Amino acid sequence: MISTMVALKIMGLVASSTGILVTYRSMPSPAIRSKMMKIFKLGDLAVKHKTKNREIINYPSIVDVRVKEDVKQIIFNLPDGLNPEKVVKHIWLFKQKFGEHIELHSKSTKIFILSIYQESIKPFNYEYKDIEKKIKKAVLPIVVGQSRSGLEVYDMLEYPHLLIAGETGSGKSTQVRSVLSTLIQYCDTDKLKLYLADLKRSEFHLFRGIVNEVVYDSNALYKVLVKLKKEMKKRGDLLNQNEVAHVSDLINPPPYIILCIDEVALLKKENEIMEIIEEISAIGRALGVFLILSMQRPDSDVLDGKLKNNLTVRMAFRHSDEINSRITIGTGEAAYIKQSEKGLMYLKKDGLQKVQAPYLDLKDAKKLLQPFQNLKEVEVTVTNDIEQHQVFGVLEP
Numbered sequence: 001m002i003s004t005m006v007a008l009k010i011m012g013l014v015a016s017s018t019g020i021l022v023t024y025r026s027m028p029s030p031a032i033r034s035k036m037m038k039i040f041k042l043g044d045l046a047v048k049h050k051t052k053n054r055e056i057i058n059y060p061s062i063v064d065v066r067v068k069e070d071v072k073q074i075i076f077n078l079p080d081g082l083n084p085e086k087v088v089k090h091i092w093l094f095k096q097k098f099g100e101h102i103e104l105h106s107k108s109t110k111i112f113i114l115s116i117y118q119e120s121i122k123p124f125n126y127e128y129k130d131i132e133k134k135i136k137k138a139v140l141p142i143v144v145g146q147s148r149s150g151l152e153v154y155d156m157l158e159y160p161h162l163l164i165a166g167e168t169g170s171g172k173s174t175q176v177r178s179v180l181s182t183l184i185q186y187c188d189t190d191k192l193k194l195y196l197a198d199l200k201r202s203e204f205h206l207f208r209g210i211v212n213e214v215v216y217d218s219n220a221l222y223k224v225l226v227k228l229k230k231e232m233k234k235r236g237d238l239l240n241q242n243e244v245a246h247v248s249d250l251i252n253p254p255p256y257i258i259l260c261i262d263e264v265a266l267l268k269k270e271n272e273i274m275e276i277i278e279e280i281s282a283i284g285r286a287l288g289v290f291l292i293l294s295m296q297r298p299d300s301d302v303l304d305g306k307l308k309n310n311l312t313v314r315m316a317f318r319h320s321d322e323i324n325s326r327i328t329i330g331t332g333e334a335a336y337i338k339q340s341e342k343g344l345m346y347l348k349k350d351g352l353q354k355v356q357a358p359y360l361d362l363k364d365a366k367k368l369l370q371p372f373q374n375l376k377e378v379e380v381t382v383t384n385d386i387e388q389h390q391v392f393g394v395l396e397p
């Protein structure tokens with residue numbers, strides 16, 4: 001065993017000195033093995049079965065330990081029959097043993113990677129020129145922030161509707177500001193229309209005269225939603241006539257539309273409004289109409305049912321407790337983000353990932369968006385079905 005360990009470590013060191021590999025692998029040290037076993041025992045992370053004479057307990061097995069520059073990774077395998085969700089729920093136990101700066105990822109329903117870092121992800125400032133290089137391929141780029149593996153960016157065309165939640169002062173408004181600022185700088189005005197609703201009247205004044213419309217109360221928002229509903233109906237007819245599945249398959253696709261609502265929970269009693277928002281979440285993707293919704297407390301009345309499931313991406317900044325965190329991301333993790341960790345979040349997309357949002361303050365955002373001020377508002381209208389049919393036509397095979 002010892003000779004294998006030495007051999008593997010030496011292999012790694014030799015390789016890293018040639019610059020080919022920076023990772024070396026080793027068998028778990030007794031200290032790691034003992035900590036992991038304690039976690040498995042305390043959390044009852046095991047499969048038990050009885051034979052005639054005794055009880056057999058199968059714990060997860062450590063299959064590998066990898067050491068990179070700033071991270072140690074312990075890879076372990078679950079025994080058949082152990083629910084991976086039970087392992088995720090016990091992340092607090094892993095933290096008690098290995099410290100706060102850990103991440104737990106499942107590679108499959110059986111294989112887990114526990115990553116142990118020296119320190120937390122550092123806060124950083126929003127710089128469009130750094131971001132620009134990473135978003136070139138996206139149509140509607142959403143810049144999430146810095147994860148352990150670099151800048152996290154995704155395309156809204158692939159992951160259509162976004163929920164941003166977190167308690168007051170956790171970094172939501174800053175994130176909405178930087179997400180919208182990126183979209184404004186990156187997308188041509190004839191390719192993207194932005195509608196914003198600021199029900200707290202605190203944030204979106206920044207975007208007045210830049211986006212298509214900013215509204216501040218539910219009556220005005222209702223008018224916008226009715227307009228979008230009509231637009232979706234026309235776009236649906238258009239897809240039908242042209243026999244295509246998505247507006248981007250049309251020869252002249254209409255502009256994408258993003259509706260961003262700050263503090264959507266304030267609308268929970270506005271049934272007509274919530275109905276149209278739900279409708280957008282259900283059918284908007286194919287029609288090129290997308291939602292960005294933010295809220296302080298993830299309200300289960302608002303998020304129950306269809307809407308929550310259709311919000312395919314969730315950013316959970318610090319939450320007040322585990323129950324609220326579970327509503328947003330399905331686990332209690334966001335309740336353990338410290339109050340001092342501004343802009344830190346859990347991103348729920350394909351899995352769960354810890355990400356630090358970029359910091360863009362109001363003054364800098366104003367400066368950044370200055371060149372986009374006073375652009376003429378261009379209304380989104382699809383003239384009429386027949387005309388559109390001729391204009392857009394179907395893509396040549």
Ligand SMILES: Nc1ncnc2c1ncn2[C@@H]1O[C@H](COP(=O)(O)OP(=O)(O)OP(=O)(O)O)[C@@H](O)[C@H]1O
Nearest residue numbers: 123167168169170171172173174342343357358359
């Ligand atoms: N990404 C970040 N990096 C560093 N600091 C941040 C970040 N985001 C926010 N902060 C700090 O936290 C403060 C509060 O942020 P923000 O206003 O975005 O919170 P919020 O969740 O929107 O609060 P509220 O719901 O009350 O509007 C900011 O003034 C800033 O000092």
